Amino acid sequence: MFNRLRSYLPVLAGVLMLVGVVVANGRPSVFTDTDDYFVEGRTFAYTIGYALHIKTPPPPPTDPEDIADAKQAAADLRMSHTEIGARSPYYGLLLYATQRIGTIWLTTVVQALVGAWLVFMLWRLALPGAPTWSAYAMQAAVAFGSTLPFFASFTMPDVFSGYAVSGAIMLLVYWDRLKLAERWAIGLIVGTAMTFHTSHVLDTLAITGLTGIMMLILRAKGLAPAKAVVAVLATVVCAVAATSIYKEAVHVKTGDELRRPPFLAMRVIADGPGRDYLRWACPRGAKWVLCQFKDLPLDDSQDLLWSDDRKKGIFNVTTFDNRLQMEREETSFVLHAVAFEPVQQVLASLENWAWQLTMVYLDDPLKNPHYYLTNDYWSTTNLPWLINHAADCGRDHWGCNPRLSMDASAVLHSGLFLIGLALIGLRLGLADMRAGFKQKSFVWGEERTRLLMLLTLLVAAILINGFVCGALSGPFARYQARITWLVAAGAAVGMISLVPADGRVRVPAWALRLWALPLVQVFARRIDWAFVRFGMVGVAGFTVDAVVLHAMTGLAGLSPFVGRFVSFPVAVVATWLLNRSFTFRHQTAHAPWRQALVYAAVQGAGGVANIGAYSLALTLYPPFKHMLLIPLAFGSAAGLCLTFLGSKHFAFRPAAEPQAAVAPELEFPVGGAE
Template sequence: MDFFKSSRVLNLLAVLCGGVLFVWPALWNGYPLLYSDTHVFITQPTPGHFNWDKPFIYGPWMLPFHAWQSLWGVVLVQGILLSQLIWLTQQAVRPASAVRHLLICFAVSLLTGASWFVSLVMPDIFSGMVVLSIFVLGFSTKLSRAMTVWISLVGALAISVHLSHLVIAAASLLVVLMLKWRRLLYALIPLVLALAALVGTTIYAFNKVAVSPFGSVFMLARMSADGNVKSILEKYCPEKSWHLCAWTERLAQDSDSFMWDANGPVWSHPGGPIGLAPEASEIVALTVRHRPLPVLWSAIQNTATQLWMVKLGDTVNSDWLDLTVAKSIEKFFTPAELERYNQSRQVQGTMLERVSFVSATGAVAVVIGFLWSINLLLQAWRRRDWTVLALIMMVWIGLLANAFATGALSKPHYRYQTRIAWLLVLPPLVLLARNKKSDSTMQSRSA
C-alpha cells in the first residue's frame, strides 16, 4: 500500500513537472506570450462584454487562474492539462512511467511548437487537446469513473474555446466510430457538453439559439477572396437591396482585408458584422448553390495550403499589442504586471529574430514524426493493434480537419496549423522502444 501511494505521488509529480516543461518559452520571454486577440479574452469576463466572433468560454475559464493579478497562472494550467493528456495517451497505448513521461514532455516541448502555444494566452493549444481527450475517452481501458468525468470536462472545454475545434472533434469521433464504436457514447460527451455551452452562452449574450450566429460573415469573406461571390452579386443585386451590392466591383482579394478593414464592407455596414450576418447567410447559401464545384475546389486548395503552413511566424510577433493587450493589462491588472509585460522580449522586439531556428526544428520534427508514423501505422495494422492505429489515424485526421476548419472556412495562417502539427511527433515518442510484452498485453486489451 505504501508503494502504491508513493507511485501515485510520483506519477502526479511527473504530470506537474511535465506541465512546467511546456512553459519554457514564456520563461525565456520573461512573460507569457501574447497575441492581439488576447485582450478580448482578458476583457470577456467583465460585465456586458460579449464578442460577436469568439465563444464566451476561454476568457471566463482563465479568470480564476489570473484573478486580475498575473497571466502566469493561465499558461501553467494549460501546460498541466496538456501534460495530463499526454500521460493518459501513453497509458492507453503502453504502461506509463514517470521517467518516460518527462522525457516525452521534454522532447515535445523542445522539438515542436507545442510549448509555444502552451505559453501563449490564447485558446490555440486546446486544438491538440481536442484530439487527445477524444482518443483517451474512446480507447483507454484504464480510466476510472472520476477520470472519465474529468477528461470529458477537459475535452468539452477544449472543443468549446474555438469554433474550429468543433470540426476537429467531429473528425476525431469518426475514428472512434470506425475502430471502437462501443466507446462512441463516451467519446461523444465532450462534444455534447461543448455544444450545450456554446448554445447556452449565445442565448445569454445575443438571445439567439445558435452555435455560431454570425459565422456566415467569415464564410462570406472567404468565398469573396476566392472569387466566388462577385458573380452572385452581379446576378442578384438588381433585385436585392444588399449592402454588399455597392462593393461588387471592389471586393477585397484578401479575406482579412474584407473582414477587418475599418472602411471595408463589413464595418461600413450600419450594424457592423452582426447587422451584415443575415445578408451574408443568404449570399453564402446562394454561392454554394450556384457555384458548388468552384467553392469545393477553393476549399481543397485552401485546406492544402493550410496543411503545410507550419512555422511560428505570426505567433510571436508584437503587432498591435500596444493598442490591445497593453491597454487591457493596464486597465485590469496591477502596475507590477504591466511592468513585467513591458520588459518581455516579445514586447521589446527581440524575439522574432531568434525563433527561426525553433521554427525550422519544429518543421523537421513534424515531418520526421509523420514519416515515422507511416511505419508505425503499417506495423499496427499487421498486429491488429487498434489502439495504436486509432492514435495515428486520429492525429492525421485531426490535422486535416484543422486545416479545413481554418484554411477553407477562414484563411490559411501559420499560427493555425502550427498549433496542432506538433501532434505528429507524439505517436513515435509514445511508442518508442515499446517491448514485445507490452505489445501483446495492449493488443489483447484492444481486442
C-alpha cells in the same frame, strides 16, 4: 504515499519542461483577440458576482460627462454584440480569473498543466507496459519537439483544440482502461475546450465520426465502444448547450442576440465565387446587403472583416444594421455563391486546405508585444496591462521580443513535424503492422489495433483541423500550428512501444567489444557513475529552480532574492525524489521520512553555498537580475560537490556496502548484444 507522489512526477516534469521552454523563449504572449476574451470574461465574472451578491453594481452616473461616457460604452457594447459571439465567455472567464490571482504566467501554468496531464494519460493508456522513464521521455518529446509550449503560453484558446481532440481520442480508443474519475476528468476537459471555440467542436465531431467508421470496419464488440461514442457526443451536446445558455442569457438581459462575424461569407467572397456572384447578381436585382460593396477588391478575407480602410474593408466599417443583415443573410448567400461556381469553390477550398496543412510553424505567438504597447488603438486596451504585469518591457517597449524568430520557427518546427510524421510512418511500416494489413488480422481491443487506431487518429486530426480552419475560415499558421504537437506525441508513443517492458535496450555487439577494451575499462573504473547521475538530476533541479524562480518574480511579483527562497525548496523536493529513484537506487540505511530530513539538511548546507554564490553574483554585477540563469548557474555549481558527498555518504547511505561493479549503472539497463 511516496509511490503515489512519484506517479505524478511525469506530469510535474511535463509542466516544468513546457514552462521551461517559455522561460527560455522569454515570456507568455498575447494577441489582439486576447483583449476581447478578457473583456468578455470580466463581464461574465461581474455578472456572476452581481447575481450572487458577491459584488455590488456601481451606482448610476450623475455627472453629465459620466453619463455621456456611459451612453457611449453602451453603444459600443451593443455594436460588439454583432461579433462577440465568436469569443467564448468561458475561456474569457479562465483568462480573467487567472489574472485576478496572478498574471498570464499563471494562465500559462494552467494551460501547461492540462497539456502535461493529457500527455501523461496518453502515455499510460497507450503504453501500459512501458518503463517509467519513458513517461519523462514522452513529455520531453512533446515539450522540446513541438509547438505545444508556445501555445500553452499563448493567451488564446487555440491550445485547447489539441486538448479536445486528444481527450476525445483517449475516450474513444481506451474507454475500458480509464477509471471513472479519469473519464469524468477527460470529458470535462473535452467539453470545456469545445466551449472555447466552434472549430474545436467541428474537430471533435469529425474525429468521433471517423472513429465510429473504424469501429464498424473492425467490428467492435461489447458495450465499451458504444459507451465511448455516446460519452463524447454527450460532451458535444453539453458544450453546445452551455454556449447557447450564455447567449440566451445575454439576449434576455440586453435584448440583443450575440452573433459572430460572417466568416464563411467573406471566405467565399475572397475565394472568388462569392465575388463573381455579387458582381453578376447585384446588377440583376439581387438585394443582398453585400451588394453595396461589390466594387471593392474583395480579395482578402481578413481585410473584408477587420480593415478600417473603407476601400478594402466591409464588416468593421459598416453600420450596426448592415452587420446584422449580413449575418442573417450569410447562409443563403453562401449557398447561392457556391451554386454559382461550384467547381471553382471546391478547387479554392482544396487549395486553402493544402496551404493550411503546410503551415506548421509559429507566427502570432512570436509577435513582439511592442506593437500592442505602442499602437494607437491597442495601447488603449487591456493588452498593455496584461503584458506589463507579466514582464517589464522597458521604457521603449522593445525589451520583450521573443528569442525565437518566426523564420527560425519555420525551419525548426517544420523539420520537427516532418520527423514526427516519418517516425509514425516508420512505426506503422514495421513487421507487426505489415502482417496485420497483409493478413487483415486487426481485431478490436488488441494492443496492436489500438496503437494503429491511435496513430491514425492523431494524424487524421491534423488533416481534419486543416480543412476546418483552412477551407472554412482561411489558411493561417496559428490555426494549424496549434495542433501539430499531436504528431510529436504520436511519434513518441510509436517509438516507446518498441521498448521492452523492463526498459532494457539491446547494445550492439561492437559497442560491447569497445566497452571491454582495457583502456576503456581503466577510465570506467575511475568514473563515479553515481556522480554522473547526480549531475543529471542537478540539471533537472536547476530547471525546476529556474522555472519556479521566474514564476515567482514574474507571476507573484517577488524580488529575485525573495523568489529564490521559494524556488530553492521546490527544487530540493524534486531532486530528492529523482535521486531516490534514479541516482541512488540501492537499499538505503534510512526510512523515507528520515532520509528526506537528512537530505534536506545536506541540501541546506549546499544551499548556503548555492544562495551565497547566487547573491554574491547579483551584488557584484547587478545587471545579472535581467539574466538570472547566470547567477543561478554560479550557485548551482558552488553547491554541487558538497551536496553530492553529503547525499552519497549521509542521506542515501547504503544499508550494506555494495559490490564493486566494473560496468556503470546505466539508466537503461543493458540487455544482450544484437
